[in-house]
Amino acid sequence: MTTRTEVYTLNMGPQHPGTHGVLRVILELDGETVVSATPELGYLHRGIEKLAESRTYAQIIPYTDRLDYLAAMNTNLGYCQAVEKLATIEVPERAEYLRVIMAELGRIASHLIFLASIAIDLGGTTGMMYAFRDRERILDLFDAACGARMTFNYIRIGGVMADVDEAFLGGARTFLADFPAIMDEYHGLISGNEIFYYRLKDSSVVGRERALALGLTGPCLRAAGVDVDLRRDEPYGIYDRFSFKVPVGEKGDNWDRYIVRMEEMEESASIVAQALGALPDGPVMAKVPKILKPPPGEVYHRVENPRGELGFYIVSDGSTKPYRFHVRRPSFQNLLAVDELCRGGKIADVVAALATLDPVMGEVDC
Amino acid sequence: MAVNIEPVLVRYLVGLFPSLAAADRAGDGLTVVTAPPEEIYAVLKTLRHEEPFSMDTLGDLTAVDYPDRLEVVYHLYSAACGHKLAVKTSVAKGAAALPTVTGLWPAAEFAERETYDLLGVTFTGHPNLTRILLPEGFEGHPLRKDYSLPPRPATR
Numbered sequence: 366m367t368t369r370t371e372v373y374t375l376n377m378g379p380q381h382p383g384t385h386g387v388l389r390v391i392l393e394l395d396g397e398t399v400v401s402a403t404p405e406l407g408y409l410h411r412g413i414e415k416l417a418e419s420r421t422y423a424q425i426i427p428y429t430d431r432l433d434y435l436a437a438m439n440t441n442l443g444y445c446q447a448v449e450k451l452a453t454i455e456v457p458e459r460a461e462y463l464r465v466i467m468a469e470l471g472r473i474a475s476h477l478i479f480l481a482s483i484a485i486d487l488g489g490t491t492g493m494m495y496a497f498r499d500r501e502r503i504l505d506l507f508d509a510a511c512g513a514r515m516t517f518n519y520i521r522i523g524g525v526m527a528d529v530d531e532a533f534l535g536g537a538r539t540f541l542a543d544f545p546a547i548m549d550e551y552h553g554l555i556s557g558n559e560i561f562y563y564r565l566k567d568s569s570v571v572g573r574e575r576a577l578a579l580g581l582t583g584p585c586l587r588a589a590g591v592d593v594d595l596r597r598d599e600p601y602g603i604y605d606r607f608s609f610k611v612p613v614g615e616k617g618d619n620w621d622r623y624i625v626r627m628e629e630m631e632e633s634a635s636i637v638a639q640a641l642g643a644l645p646d647g648p649v650m651a652k653v654p655k656i657l658k659p660p661p662g663e664v665y666h667r668v669e670n671p672r673g674e675l676g677f678y679i680v681s682d683g684s685t686k687p688y689r690f691h692v693r694r695p696s697f698q699n700l701l702a703v704d705e706l707c708r709g710g711k712i713a714d715v716v717a718a719l720a721t722l723d724p725v726m727g728e729v730d731c
Numbered sequence: 732m733a734v735n736i737e738p739v740l741v742r743y744l745v746g747l748f749p750s751l752a753a754a755d756r757a758g759d760g761l762t763v764v765t766a767p768p769e770e771i772y773a774v775l776k777t778l779r780h781e782e783p784f785s786m787d788t789l790g791d792l793t794a795v796d797y798p799d800r801l802e803v804v805y806h807l808y809s810a811a812c813g814h815k816l817a818v819k820t821s822v823a824k825g826a827a828a829l830p831t832v833t834g835l836w837p838a839a840e841f842a843e844r845e846t847y848d849l850l851g852v853t854f855t856g857h858p859n860l861t862r863i864l865l866p867e868g869f870e871g872h873p874l875r876k877d878y879s880l881p882p883r884p885a886t887r
């Protein structure tokens with residue numbers, strides 16, 4: 366006797382913890398096997414691109430905080446550099462180093478959230494607690510630098526908002542000194558966990574060719590074995606002055622996406638250490654008019670964010686406000702892979718696949 | 732490392748499609764080629780598949796609303812050759828339609844839906860051209876300059 370099954374639809378989210386906020390995935394299921402997975406977006410759409418058309422260039426910075434709110438420093442940096450390119454503004458040396466320190470600490474903080482969320486999505490509450498505990502130390506540093514713990518507004522067009530003090534530098538050095546032990550703890554608790562390993566290994570594979578075709582970027586692309594990193598390949602700011610490795614995976618399964626991010630955190634810590642060591646004295650802000658009027662023209666500037674390639678396309682008509690402001694968001698593009706990641710897998714693997722894609726919906730819905 | 736495309740390649744491309752106009756833009760120095768809408772697909776297909784270009788990655792796809800036209804912008808990269816290029820085309824606002832490039836770069840699927848949703852450019856042949864950020868049934872395309880914001884709901 367054969368069992369006849371009927372495909373049915375299940376809505377996952379918008380409140381499911383595996384969807385990191387406001388994402389709905391429409392699952393077509395045959396038993397517990399996924400036939401197709403369609404991401405449904407737009408629950409958080411605030412119209413930032415439209416808003417930007419009625420704000421001055423400096424007034425837009427707080428909106429960029431709210432794109433990828435888990436890596437606001439990195440997103441600030443991308444936007445400010447795009448405007449600096451458009452208006453030809455030189456950034457002082459010390460500010461460049463401070464930006465790198467903040468961006469790489471931001472990357473570690475963001476990957477710690479990834480670690481926390483994959484741990485809890487797969488049922489490991491302790492892993493989440495540990496990662497949040499350590500992220501808190503980075504937030505304390507950001508708090509000391511700019512007075513905010515989430516939507517940081519530290520990087521400015523032409524430099525950074527204020528210089529850091531000795532307490533910040535000391536705190537950063539202590540954090541770096543503790544970091545190897547922190548990583549050891551994660552590897553012992555999470556990476557070394559057999560259940561965790563077998564949940565991730567060989568599931569939700571997106572190989573090299575498909576990853577490129579789907580436009581994946583960042584850790585998701587590198588996990589598939591593509592050796593690209595804009596910090597090294599198309600250096601922006603002063604990234605060409607630091608030496609670091611680019612971790613690359615083999616087959617693009619959940620495990621590779623996990624381990625690539627873990628290794629990236631160590632590289633980021635090394636970059637922060639190099640930048641702290643070479644931090645020069647001097648001003649942290651260029652002379653920039655309060656109301657900026659970039660010459661008419663266009664710019665497309667892309668940076669390597671924790672979630673992949675973030676691009677800003679700005680059209681200036683010479684006035685105080687951008688004529689058109691467009692953001693190429695890595696999470697948005699990466700979500701295109703959801704269907705491919707989940708298809709043929711089990712319903713429980715959907716949670717793991719979404720966790721290793723690591724989308725931030727503030728950025729997806731822009 | 733993606734560097735701006737060699738001028739000799741741009742000249743070769745313009746040789747293949749004499750209707751193209753090429754210029755280096757002021758903001759970031761990137762070369763921009765502008766194609767008429769009826770030729771854009773042939774140009775993009777050549778850039779995607781032909782040997783000296785091999786633009787295997789679609790970085791970004793969006794559109795800009797100008798008073799007289801909608802300009803669609805493609806930012807292309809070649810991982811194989813390490814160069815980059817921007818391609819533009821303009822369509823009239825009344826009947827803004829272009830062939831989809833999802834066949835050349837599957838990555839374009841979401842970006843084309845977004846451009847359709849927010850700016851009202853139709854991409855013919857797209858596998859699922861529906862609104863992506865706004866709900867079905869939403870009227871208008873908010874990133875058009877003539878879109879007027881609905882009044883704020885009354886507060887009590």
